Amino acid sequence: MKQRTYLCRSHPDFHIPADAEVGFRFDGELYARRLKESGADAVVVFGKCHYGHSYYYTDVGTRHPKLQQDMLAETIRGCQKHDVAVVGYYSVFLDSAAVRAHPQWRLQTENARTDAGFDSGNFQPLCVNSGYLEELLIPQSVEMVTRYAIAEMFYDTMTGFQPCYCAACRKKFGQEIPHSSSDAQWLEYVRWYAQCYEDFYARTAEAVHRARPEIPVTFNHEWGYKRPQPPVKHIGHLAADLISTGTIAAMHCRYFAGVGLPFEYMTGRFMHGLGDWNSNTPESLLYTAASTVANGGCFWIIDRQLPNGLLEDRAYEMMHEVFGYLQQRRDFLVDAQHVPEVAVLCSWSSVMGRQLEYFPDSKARNARTMAYEGLVRLMVEHGRHFTAMSEERLNEHLTDYRVVIVPEQDYLSDQTKQNLEQFVQAGGQLIVTQSSWDVPVDEQLLALAGVTYEGRRTLDYGYIGTTPPLLIQGKFSQVRGLPGTQMLYQYIPAMEAGDGGKKFGHGFAPATTGRGEPVVTLRQLGKGQVMYLALPFFKAYQDNQNLYQARLFLELLDQMLPDPLARINTKAQVELSVLRRGDDLIIHLVNHSGRERLGNYWYPMTEYIPEIHDIQVTIRQTPGSREIFAAPNRTPVSFQRDDGYLRLVVPRLHVMESLCAPGYFK
Numbered sequence: 242m243k244q245r246t247y248l249c250r251s252h253p254d255f256h257i258p259a260d261a262e263v264g265f266r267f268d269g270e271l272y273a274r275r276l277k278e279s280g281a282d283a284v285v286v287f288g289k290c291h292y293g294h295s296y297y298y299t300d301v302g303t304r305h306p307k308l309q310q311d312m313l314a315e316t317i318r319g320c321q322k323h324d325v326a327v328v329g330y331y332s333v334f335l336d337s338a339a340v341r342a343h344p345q346w347r348l349q350t351e352n353a354r355t356d357a358g359f360d361s362g363n364f365q366p367l368c369v370n371s372g373y374l375e376e377l378l379i380p381q382s383v384e385m386v387t388r389y390a391i392a393e394m395f396y397d398t399m400t401g402f403q404p405c406y407c408a409a410c411r412k413k414f415g416q417e418i419p420h421s422s423s424d425a426q427w428l429e430y431v432r433w434y435a436q437c438y439e440d441f442y443a444r445t446a447e448a449v450h451r452a453r454p455e456i457p458v459t460f461n462h463e464w465g466y467k468r469p470q471p472p473v474k475h476i477g478h479l480a481a482d483l484i485s486t487g488t489i490a491a492m493h494c495r496y497f498a499g500v501g502l503p504f505e506y507m508t509g510r511f512m513h514g515l516g517d518w519n520s521n522t523p524e525s526l527l528y529t530a531a532s533t534v535a536n537g538g539c540f541w542i543i544d545r546q547l548p549n550g551l552l553e554d555r556a557y558e559m560m561h562e563v564f565g566y567l568q569q570r571r572d573f574l575v576d577a578q579h580v581p582e583v584a585v586l587c588s589w590s591s592v593m594g595r596q597l598e599y600f601p602d603s604k605a606r607n608a609r610t611m612a613y614e615g616l617v618r619l620m621v622e623h624g625r626h627f628t629a630m631s632e633e634r635l636n637e638h639l640t641d642y643r644v645v646i647v648p649e650q651d652y653l654s655d656q657t658k659q660n661l662e663q664f665v666q667a668g669g670q671l672i673v674t675q676s677s678w679d680v681p682v683d684e685q686l687l688a689l690a691g692v693t694y695e696g697r698r699t700l701d702y703g704y705i706g707t708t709p710p711l712l713i714q715g716k717f718s719q720v721r722g723l724p725g726t727q728m729l730y731q732y733i734p735a736m737e738a739g740d741g742g743k744k745f746g747h748g749f750a751p752a753t754t755g756r757g758e759p760v761v762t763l764r765q766l767g768k769g770q771v772m773y774l775a776l777p778f779f780k781a782y783q784d785n786q787n788l789y790q791a792r793l794f795l796e797l798l799d800q801m802l803p804d805p806l807a808r809i810n811t812k813a814q815v816e817l818s819v820l821r822r823g824d825d826l827i828i829h830l831v832n833h834s835g836r837e838r839l840g841n842y843w844y845p846m847t848e849y850i851p852e853i854h855d856i857q858v859t860i861r862q863t864p865g866s867r868e869i870f871a872a873p874n875r876t877p878v879s880f881q882r883d884d885g886y887l888r889l890v891v892p893r894l895h896v897m898e899s900l901c902a903p904g905y906f907k
């Protein structure tokens with residue numbers, strides 16, 4: 242059965258402390274009417290919050306002590322009248338009430354301050370192996386979905402990956418639980434522990450599925466680019482939150498688009514995260530929403546329900562502005578999916594380590610996603626369409642793509658490398674960049690690129706032999722091209738002065754002259770080509786956002802893909818998404834040129850988005866391409882046919898512009 246698409250979703254948080262009265266004179270019909278008028282297709286209603294309080298008349302969980310009425314029932318009653326779908330919210334690994342009632346269920350870490358995720362210090366964390374799943378989470382989930390007309394279940398996972406030393410874990414693991422990655426049992430333990438979480442999610446999804454097979458189940462932040470694994474069975478959607486910026490939305494959504502499930506990105510209405518009541522700007526939310534929906538996702542606005550169950554007036558106003566904008570473009574958005582052209586590999590083993598050792602330092606784990614993040618930033622801000630995916634998805638769908646980029650991914654499986662070789666032999670284009678992590682170099686992948694590895698350079702920076710030389714911070718690799726491998730750019734060493742170039746004046750030593758050692762190479766193989774960059778190119782870009790580096794990469798990419806399906810020409814930072822809906826081609830342009838300020842040094846706020854004018858768009862001509870029109874009013878767009886391309890100009894881009902070429906793929 243095809244699920245309805247709830248493009249615009251309101252997600253009010255409802256974590257209400259025990260001493261506040263809840264839901265007094267709450268009128269579900271009034272609430273739903275205002276949601277509908279504000280453009281919401283669906284609303285989240287809390288079954289259980291981080292305090293562990295339930296906001297309906299549960300027989301299984303802990304009812305909020307001052308609950309004045311069954312909020313879930315009353316909201317559903319109103320929402321059914323006004324055609325707003327209700328999504329059930331369930332706090333998974335934070336539940337203070339459950340820990341009070343069952344102290345043995347608590348996650349027991351060595352660190353007194355357990356960090357189980359964002360803002361979790363206020364709430365009690367639960368262990369994945371405790372009785373919680375079977376005694377509370379599953380029975381309560383089944384209670385919610387069988388007693389109430391809930392359309393979807395949303396599980397807010399709220400977990401870190403912290404070893405737990407509780408009795409249940411010790412018993413289930415059957416041996417001493419290691420204390421650090423240097424302990425002999427570490428690998429066995431983390432593999433087991435990760436599987437405990439997967440089993441937990443699978444059992445939850447299975448239980449909901451058995452109770453109500455038509456209900457999609459979502460676990461927030463699972464199976465995204467930070468953990469690029471195939472989702473467990475019965476997962477209906479993927480989702481991630483949190484900060485208000487199109488850059489982060491694109492990092493999640495570009496990966497989600499490659500998974501093949503419906504997905505959502507959500508962000509708070511607020512200025513400084515989820516805690517305050519001041520509004521962020523509509524520009525921040527529109528920008529975040531645009532990057533989400535342009536990649537085929539649905540958009541949520543996180544808000545905060547007042548204890549009486551209503552939202553603040555400014556919450557409805559924000560929804561009206563943001564959802565109104567999206568709803569006008571609905572026909573250009575719903576059911577559209579990425580056109581496969583450039584695939585980017587984001588591999589789980591690369592993030593987690595060859596033996597899936599879950600780099601115990603979470604900072605180290607985060608650092609290993611930086612190459613992917615740098616690539617997204619570079620491509621998104623320079624109008625290049627691509628789709629990211631896991632190793633499993635890439636291996637299944639490789640032949641759909643023309644270019645594959647492997648951005649500093651270590652520990653690829655032999656199967657993946659074999660498939661990549663066949664892909665190139667058959668005419669595919671492969672781009673590989675070299676990580677600088679202290680891991681064994683993949684000789685097989687280098688052989689595919691037509692180079693041999695001779696070690697790492699000593700300095701933490703180097704120069705690519707462009708004119709003028711391009712300084713990039715990062716540890717370059719020293720390689721030699723095999724016969725037949727072409728050198729596109731040579732390595733330029735820094736002057737060996739100032740402690741060998743480590744400290745020269747305020748910074749780096751100047752470039753000298755190259756000795757013919759390659760740093761960017763190209764190998765013809767069969768009908769395709771492999772390009773290799775002997776440096777952590779995308780991590781360096783994420784670190785420094787060097788614009789010359791971006792320009793160099795775009796040139797290299799053009800060499801591999803001279804005739805993309807669509808291309809834009811502008812100096813502004815504009816994201817290009819190319820999608821297909823039925824036989825129609827949909828092209829979205831999203832403006833990333835607004836200046837973001839960072840509240841608390843990390844929470845973005847965009848005050849002003851400048852209009853970009855006269856963006857040239859080129860679209861490869863097909864037999865079906867006859868007309869093009871623009872959102873939201875289906876205004877016909879004039880274009881010229883020229884040498885196999887349709888050329889047109891988008892006169893004005895503010896937040897997002899969308900074009901549709903009906904019948905393009907016929």
Ligand SMILES: [Zn+2]
Nearest residue numbers: 368405407410
């Ligand atoms: Zn435990």
